[in-house]
Amino acid sequence: MYQYDNYDQAMVDARVAEFRDQVARRLEGKLTEEQFRPLRLMNGLYLQLHAYMLRVAVPYGTLSGKQMRMLGHIARKYDRGYGHFTTRQNIQYNWIKLSDAPDILADLASVEMHAIQTSGNCIRNISSDQYAGVAADEVADPRPWAELLRQWSSFHPEFSYLPRKFKIAVIASAQDRAAMRLHDIGLELVKKDGVIGARVFVGGGMGRTPIVAPEINAFITEDEIISYVEACLRVYNRYGRRDNKYKARIKILVHELGVEEYRRQVAEEFAHMKALGLNPPREELARIAAHFATPAYESGLSDDLDRSDPDFALWVDRNVTAHKQPGYAIANISLKPIGGIPGDASADQIELMADLAERYSLDELRVTHAQNIVLPYVKKADLYALWKELEANGLGEPNLDLVTDIIACPGLDYCSLANARSIPVAQKIASRFASNGRDAEIGELKLKISGCINACGHHHAGHIGILGVDRKGTENYQLLLGGSGAEDCSLGTITGPGFDENGIVDAVEKATDLYLRERTEGERFLDTYRRLGMAPFKEAIYG
Template sequence: MYKYDQYDQQIVDARVEEFRDQVKRRLAGQITEDQFKPLRLMNGLYLQLHAYMLRVAIPYGTLDSRQMRMLATIARKYDRGYGHFTTRQNIQYNWIKLSDAPDILADLATVEMHAIQTSGNCIRNISSDQYAGAAADEVADPRIWAELLRQWSTFHPEFSYLPRKFKIAVIGAEEDRAAMRLHDIGIQLVKRDGVLGGRIYVGGGMGRTPMIAPEIKDFVTADDLLSYVEACLRVYNRYGRRDNIYKARIKILIHEIGADDYRRQVEEEFAHVKSLGLDPPKAEFERITAMFAPPSFVAADTPATPFVSSEVETPASATGVSTALEANGDFQAWRAQNTAAHKQPGYAIVTISLKPTGGIPGDATAEQIDLMADLAERYSFDELRVTHAQNIVLPHVRKADLYAVWQALDAAGLAPANLDLISDIIACPGLDYCSLANARSIPVAQKIATRFADQNRQRDLGELKLKISGCINACGHHHAGHIGILGVDKKGTENYQLLLGGSGAEDTSLAKITGPGFDEDGIVDAVETVTNVYLAKRAEGERFLDTYRRVGMEPFKEALYG
């Protein structure tokens, strides 16, 4: 994984001291809240309903055990003992004191972390595939390009004050695990005639006007990729609206002028940009690439590694996967649901679910964060990933060690076998925390997860991605849910709209509203009604999304509204 060089560290340290002075002046009353607001937002500090919230950047979702332990320390020392992992592969702390914020940033800087560009009208945290560098189906590790984009975009003089916030995702496989086409720019690494390059999509997004990004360029060589992205941003920065916040995103610009005209202008701009020498010199590209070299995998028949932790005691029987252990039904269900194919024989990719029954999606206690750091250090070459679905991944785990990993997770309440099932819910913080929200998301997620707690029932339903947002800003990605829920304010009462048919994967689609909304308990019943229709209508081997696309909305509306 990428390690800071002297320039990275100097930038972050300087920003910490600058912000420390700004906070000091604010606390002394020397600047007003209106004057302070843009300064704190540039450092990821929001003022929410009850307290300040700090959003910490985790570039392309990758971090090591040292960084993970610092996240636990911050939760324990400055918050209420937990952190909230987000759909941007970041982490948020919801109960921050303003006076503590500079110290938190200083602590983060000691482990090569920061909160820069996690807010504001700039290029936000670059997201990527949580399986990057491990997935059996990728053509190249997208994190190399995500890191290049991170360095290019940090304090970019032209793009620090864009018309609106800007989000970029990079993937390296046909399977889209990062909702790439629902970003302002989505890049899919591909090979053509043996040459590596990227397929470029521009103009996606959710919010009040959800759109799927059209393809702007079918192939840009790797040598031209950075210049081409610069050209895409320049056209947007030139013509994106600054007079209307609701029409300021790049998706609106492309919708209004058309993809063809936007594409033409980007090509003209690219011809100029390419002459500026923005693409990295070979030596720099090789330096960054070396940071993402594959780990030193061991032979598949190497004996299993026992787990020893100050938090969790693992019985001696958990040091390997014997025939008897393989008969453990809970472990078998977890292994089948929460692990994925790895490019290295004898290894697996493990997803740690942060969605226990009745829990808050994406939340983890300081103790759980520490445990995940311990497991990464012992079993996953000291590497973890945050997913856009608010879970954590151990990317490189030997199959022989899976039982030990599972048992440690199970003892800590981190082993729900529910990846991509109905209880693996994406949910924003909603009205419990967010000053923009119209309705609560967390209680609805908890009630739905409890209603569908039976594991056999979840497995019978199969892949079913449910996503909840507490307002039209769509931080819970409800537009991309197979089942989506949007909380709205209806004459002072929380009301929940039900949407069906969305997908953030390679078969990208936007969910459609079924009809009138429901109250909090009614929306839980409505979800159950929808799943019952699916079970009655599905054909052999169909996912929920497949059935919906085949039979259409009408059978579901009939069951919901009569």
């Protein structure tokens, strides 16, 4: 994984010192909240319902054991003993004291981490495939490009004050595990005539106006990716709306200009940049790529597993993914215990995962956009010992991609923007489907819950999505069907009138009951919905 050089460390240390001074002035009353707000947001510090929330950047979701252990330390010392892993592969702390914020940033800087550009109208954390570098189906490891984009975008003077926040994802497999087409810019690394390049998608996003990003360029060579992305951003920065935050995202610009006109303007800007020679040198990508060299795998390892323990065998079937290296496996750790808070982990659990990464996964972990954790380098011979420790510490739930593996935002329990609570709904759904064993019977079903239209829980992209709204002062939940953030990307459709907290749980069960009655062999919930259409589901839900 990438290691800071002296420049990286000096940059982060300088920001910590700068923010320490800003916080001191705020606490002394020398800065008003209005003056302080843009300063704290540049350091990932939000003022939420009950306290400050700090969002820590985890570039493309990759962490070392040392970094993960620091996240546990912060949860224990500065929060209430836990952290919340997010859909942008970051971690948030919900109970931060302003006076502690500079010390937290200093602790993060000591392990090559920060909270820079996790908020504000800038380029946010670059996300990627959690299986990057170990997936058998990838054309290349996408992380060097993600890291190059991170370094290029950090403190980029032209893009520090964009019309609105900006999100980029990089993948390298035909199977999309990062919801790439629901980003402002999505890059899919591909090979053409033996040359690595990228398909470029621009103008995706969720929120108030969900849009699946159209393809803007079918192939840009690897040497030109950065300058082409810059051209895309320059057109946006020039014409993006700054007078209306609801129309400020690049998806609105692409829609209003039209795909062809936006593509033409990007091509014009790109040609200008090429003429100026603004592509980064090949040596820079090579320097970064060296940090992601293939590890020294042990050879001659057996692929055999002792599956005599049925609970272990079930966990392997659901939470373990094939690795490209013989004798190794990708282990997925569920942060979705039945009845728990999706994405939350205690300080003890975070530190345990750091220990397990050091012992079993070549000192590396990944945060997924589905709010789980991945150990990417586990020898198959170690899987049983790993599972026993996970199981003993509340991390062994075998529910990856089941209806109980719910994505949910913090909702009205924490967020000042939310209209409704997400957490209790997620807990009730998980408990309902686990108690009768229906989650296993249903199979793959991606359920996602947002507490407001901002869609931090990705409800538009759920096979089943739930959106919390305020209906005349009462929490109300809309049900959506048919969304997907994968390579078959689609947006969910609202079924009809909303429900109260208990009614939405019943509605989800009615929809899945219909699926179980009507599915054909091998069909997922999403496949059956697409085959049958909305009408029979609506009839089953509303009667």
